[in-house]
Amino acid sequence: xxxxxxxxxxxxxxxxxxxxxxxxxISEHNRLYWYRQTLGQGPEFLTYFQNEAQLEKxxxxxxxxxxxxPKGSFSTLEIQRTEQGDSAMYLCASSLVSGDxxxxxxxxxxxxxxxxx
Amino acid sequence: xxxxEQNPLFLSMQExxxxxxxxxxSTTSDRLYWYRQDPGKSLESLFVLLSNGAVKQEGRLMxxxxxxxxxxxxxxxxxxHDLSATYFCAVDIPPGTYxxxxxxxxxxxxxx
Numbered sequence: 390x391x392x393x394x395x396x397x398x399x400x401x402x403x404x405x406x407x408x409x410x411x412x413x414x415i416s417e418h419n420r421l422y423w424y425r426q427t428l429g430q431g432p433e434f435l436t437y438f439q440n441e442a443q444l445e446k447x448x449x450x451x452x453x454x455x456x457x458x459p460k461g462s463f464s465t466l467e468i469q470r471t472e473q474g475d476s477a478m479y480l481c482a483s484s485l486v487s488g489d490x491x492x493x494x495x496x497x498x499x500x501x502x503x504x505x506x
Numbered sequence: 507x508x509x510x511e512q513n514p515l516f517l518s519m520q521e522x523x524x525x526x527x528x529x530x531x532s533t534t535s536d537r538l539y540w541y542r543q544d545p546g547k548s549l550e551s552l553f554v555l556l557s558n559g560a561v562k563q564e565g566r567l568m569x570x571x572x573x574x575x576x577x578x579x580x581x582x583x584x585x586x587h588d589l590s591a592t593y594f595c596a597v598d599i600p601p602g603t604y605x606x607x608x609x610x611x612x613x614x615x616x617x618x
Contacts, residue, residue, distance in 0.1 A: 500548045
């Protein structure tokens with residue numbers, strides 16, 4: 390296992406188009422997180438899953454954003470009707486939180502950089 | 507609202523010098539995380555501090571945590587150019603969820 394994998398690494402889209410990003414977490418990690426990072430800022434929490442259940446959504450996640458983790462493995466983040474303000478790096482992370490088996494941190498993927506033109 | 511603040515925001519320093527980055531947070535937490543980010547890249551974990559008084563060192567970097575003061579420090583000893591990057595601290599609320607609240611970041615530039 391080589392870590393958290395995100396695809397695509399870069400995406401350029403026209404305003405108004407829909408985009409979808411994929412995140413493959415580290416095997417056996419039951420928690421998966423999405424963050425957004427705009428230029429010059431720290432990452433901001435968007436949402437997270439435990440297995441297939443979406444446990445929390447930030448108020449940053451407008452109704453144009455939807456995230457899924459249908460089988461508790463990979464996750465997708467879709468943005469509908471993209472706006473220029475959606476341009477950012479979208480980061481995915483995963484961790485194991487299960488009884489006695491716990492990581493001490495979450496592990497981040499390489500991110501997907503979205504540019505809306 | 508939980509706030510995580512770092513200072514300085516920008517730091518330019520000469521090679522061989524020492525400096526400290528500060529991270530203050532506004533809620534009780536017994537754990538804190540430090541990450542490094544190179545331009546256009548993702549986050550690299552540096553330190554995980556899991557209790558009051560925790561101190562960890564790796565190479566020229568040393569991190570500490572004072573949960574009573576809600577303060578963590580990242581000390582750089584004898585800086586080298588390769589340490590140039592942006593450094594973030596983060597807390598997770600609730601603790602152990604890894605739902606991070608990141609600080610504002612400190613952009614470090616080490617001049618040769």
